[in-house]
Amino acid sequence: MALALLLVLLLPCHTAHKACSQNCAAPEDPLPILHEFYQPGDFVIGQIAAHIYFFHDPPTFKEQPKQMLTAERLSAPKHYQDLLTLTFAVKQINGNPSILPNITLGFHILNSYYLARMTYKATLNLLSTRHNFSPNFKCDSLKNLIAVIGGLVSVTSVNMANILTLYKTPQMVPNEAYQYRGAVHLFQHFRWTWIGLVAMDNDYGDRFLQAVIPLLSQSGICYSFILRTPKTTYMDALVGSFFKLQERYSVLVESKANVYFAYGEPPTLNIMRTFQIVAEAQSLQPLGKVWIVTSQWDFDSLYLERMSDIDVFHGAISFAVHSSQPPGFQQFLQTVKPSQQKEDGFIQDFWEQAFECSLKKFRKSEIERMCTGEEKLESLSGILFEMNMTGHSYNVYNSAHAVAHALQFIYTYRFKHRTLVDGGSQEIHNVKPWQLHHFLRSISFNNSAGDTVHFNENRELVGGFDMINWVTFPNGSFIRVKVGKLDPQAPQGQKLLVNDDLIVWHRSFNQTLPPSVCNEGCHPGYSKKKKEGEQFCCYDCVPCPEGMMSEQKAMDACVKCPQDHYSNQHQNHCIPKFITYLSYKEPLGVTLAMLAVTSFLVTTLVFGTFIKHKNTPIVKANNRSLTYILLISLLLCFLCSLLFIGQPGKVTCLLRQTTFAIVFSVALSSVLAKTITVVLAFMSTKPGSRMRKWVGKRLAHFIVLSFSCIQASICSFWLSTSPPFPDMDMHSLNEKVIVECNEGSAAMFYCALGYMGFLAFISFTVAFLARKLPDSFNEAKFITFSMLVFCSVWLSFVPTYLSTKGKSMVAVEIFSILVSSAGLLVCIFSPKCYIILLRPELNSKQQLIRKK
Structure with a gap:
């Protein structure tokens, strides 16, 4: 039953009444602009639009039009409490001497029947003279329309x-978007990302969807389906819609969505309840879902629905206009009797249908039970009548008091200033609707329940929403349980407060939190991959790539571990990386260090042997000083390999490569000088040779010094421009952080290495060309072998060095230094040591100058 509650102000009769009855005139032209308190489209479920007019007749309930009596008998006025609330509020106002003294408020109530044409007719009736349907013409000057309390549903208001906005009639319209945002907060609170949407197939359902769908998308929530219910509640039209709904019933049942968000105008839920009857009759699977509905929703008491099981809505959650219980309201309800409500045109239908009896003197059949008139409203189930004031009724209550306080301000203002806002001298009963705006905007008062009623800066009635959990019982009764609160004025993050422990879910969920997702969610270690052609809430789960992880369920994407961490085997956690470098504490480091020390000691022994036998022919031959320089450089080569072992530091990084490069260049320069000396010595033995003047120590020392200085210059430039420094390589190895020496400039490193290769190549070439000289004087043969070993080692070093990481790369370089140095030592000095130590008889001048 769609009711438009019209609050009416009744004044004492005076002489103006006679003047009006004798003179009928058209009123002033209404201003064709929208009033300040209403914008088209800014309406919500359960809105209260207030309109008032002055009236002299006693308070009455307007009877239903005769042509609608048949349709009206199909339902009992579930919202009869709204009518009684208006009566209660008006009686409170009239009984309060501090509000509008000597002025009596009255009211009329009209029915819109959820039909636009009946709503328009009722509204135009307010603009007409009573009992004379002539809009804009009236002969009753005391019937001055001021404000209207609109209907339960948005379409009515x-x-x-x-029509009424043309007259700038004030309306109080809460912002409907608050409920939508509150519902989204609720979905996020319970992590529901896959829901169904239900709305009527009309303009208001379109607006609901247009407002809600973007909010859902912005919050990461998708809709599984959109069900549009028929526009009307009349049974003849519903029969045809059952077959269309039946086709969608399997979608409702089989959908992964366990939560349905419904635009809760009564026709929507009535149709769903009626459809449930058909589903039960055809033995279809019960629809066990969680319903989230907006504030207009309530259990209407259609006869057909009274026979149905409302268990389908057990555990539903709705947003209801915040309500309190004004003192004396329940006592007032207990006094309501048909005999005492003679002006109430609705009480007979309500009483007969609620108590299933008849108040008429003549019964239609012997089966029909007569009403005693003493039945108690508190004995009715909640589906028929509730004793606690509902949110809708509380809106009616506050609206009546708000208008009364606004009129009181006008009355007080006139009494003090004897003038209206527009400056004209008027009587109180000639107040125009637009004159209430200024006073409503600044109104603020405490009602009898202790709540403050006022408007915010957007001219919206300030008030939150209660979150109601509906608990149903097999006998058709239900209770409302307040489980939370939606407060638009609260700070961010506190607008929605929910007590999860108080919520009763539908029985099909066995009192566990219902899941409502398209996917159960990817486990840790996996991320979402969008399915083609599906909404973003539906996805596949793919493992995280190496180096990335997801430690929570249903993560949109894997995240990269910090640089000093790596992902574990299951890709669901980051583990700190181990710091690694070639250490003296590990077997590889110890082995290489021992090899370096052993090689150093062997070289020292060789050096000592040559010093001890320095005066022997084999030591003197081929420039003794070059032999000492070569042995000293080899000693340093073995020692410089130790710089590569241990944790890199600033000093060691500066010395590593440069020391190695310079020392090896000295050794190769010495080998080259020895080779050139051998060649020049044999060339000088030819008669008339001019090469004899080049044979000597000065040329050999010049060769060593000049070629070594070139390498020293390269290293000096390297250190001055881009010196090596300690660094941490966090990317080369997945589970380790490599502490290493960054070469600073790779070009300079390979330049120094290339120069050593150049020296080795020249030495090898010269020695190879001199290999056929007489054996007794030919040291070039051994130099050829040593350079062959040297070049082979360092040619293998480059690709191996580039293909390894971390400590292995350092070990490769150390090994190359040791092997190449040992090659020089063994190939050049082992034959001489053999003669000195084992064949001393060969260590003579005669043997050295002997020819084959």
Whole structure:
């Protein structure tokens, strides 16, 4: 039953009444602009639009039009409490001497029947003389329309506003978007990302969807389906819609969505309840879902629905206008009797249908039970009548008091200033609707329940929403349980407060939190991959790539571990990386260090042997000083390999490569000088040779010094421009952080290495060309072998060095230094040591100058 509650102000009769009855005139032209308190489209479920007019007749309930009696008998006025609340509020106002003294408020109530044409007719009736349907013409000067308390559903109030806004009639319209945002907060609170949407197939359902779908998308929530219910509640039209709904029933049942968000105008839920009857009759699977509905929703008491099981809505959650219980309201309800409500045109239908009896003197059949008139409202189940004031009724209550306080301010203002806002001298009963705006905007008062009623800066009635959990019982009764609160004025993050422990879910969920997702969610170690053609809430789960992880369920994407961490085997956690470098504490480091020390000691022994036998022919031959320089450089080569072992530091990084490069260049320069000396010595033995003047120590020392200085210059430039430094390589190895020496400039490193290769190549070439000289004087043969070993080692070093990481790369370089140095030592000095130590008889001048 769609009711438009019209609050009416009744004044004492005076002489103006006679003047009006004798003179009928058209009123002033209404201003064709929208009033300040209403914008088209800014309506919500459960809105309160207030309109008032002055009236002299006693308070009455307007009877239903005769042509609608048949349709009206199909339902009992579930919202009869709204009518009684208005009566209660008006009686409170009239009984309060501090509000509008000597002025009596009255009211009329009209029925819109959820039909636009009846709403328009009722609204135009307010603009006409009583009992004379002539809009804009009236002969009753004391019937001055001031404000209207609109209907339960949005369409009723909006249809009324289409006419009443031309007269700038004030309306109090809460912002409907608060409920939508509250529902989204609720979905996020319970992590529901896959829901169904239900709305009527009309303009208001379109607006609901247009407002909600973007909010859902912005919050990472998707909709599984959109069900549009028929526009009307009349049974003849519903029969045809059952077959269409039946086709969608399998979608409702089989959908992964366990949560349905419904635009809760009564026709929507009535149709769903009626459809449930058909589903039960056809033995279809019960629809066990969680319903989230907006504030207009309530259990209407259609006869057909009274026979149905409301268990389908057990555990539903709705947003209801915040309500309190004004003192004396329940006592007032207990006094309501048909005999005492003679002006109430609705009480007979309500009483007969609620108590299933008849108040008429003559019964239609012997089966029909007569009403005693003493039945108690508190004995009715909640589906028929509730004793606690609902949110809708509380809106009616506050609206009546708000208008009364605004009129009181006008009355007080006139009494003090004897003038209206527009400056004209008027009587109180000639107040125009637009004159209430200024006073409503600044109004603020405490009602009898202790709540403050006022408007915010957007001219919206300030008030939150209660979150109601509906608990149903097999006998058709239900209770409302307040489980949370939606407060638009609260700070961010506190707008929605929910007590999870108080919520009762539908029985099909066995009192566990219902899941409502398209996917159960990817486990840790996996991330979402969008399915083609599906909404973003539906996805596949793919493992995280190496080096990335997801430690929570249903993560949109894997995240990269910090640089000093790596992902574990299951890709669901980051583990700190181990710091690694070639250490003296590990077997590889110890082995290489021992090899370096052993090689150093062997070289020292060789050096000592040559010093001890320095005066022997084999030591003197081929420049003794070059032999000492070569042995000293080899000693340093073995020692410089130790710089590569241990944790790199600033000093060691500066010395590593440069020391190695310079020392090896000295050794190779010495080998080259020895080779050139051998060649020049044999060339000088030819008669008339001019090469004899080049044979000597000065040329050999010049060769060693000049070629070594070139390498020293390269290293000096390297250190001055881009010196090596300690660094941490966090990317080369997945589970380790490599502490290493960054070469600073790779070009300079390979330049120094290339120069050593150049020296080795020249030495090898010269020695190879001199290999056929007489054996007794030919040291070039051994130099050829040593350079062959040297070049082979360092040619293998480059690709191996580039293909390894971390400590292995350092070990490769150390090994190359040791092997190449040992090659020089063994190939050049082992034959001489053999003669000195084992064949001393060969260590003579005669043997050295002997020819084959």
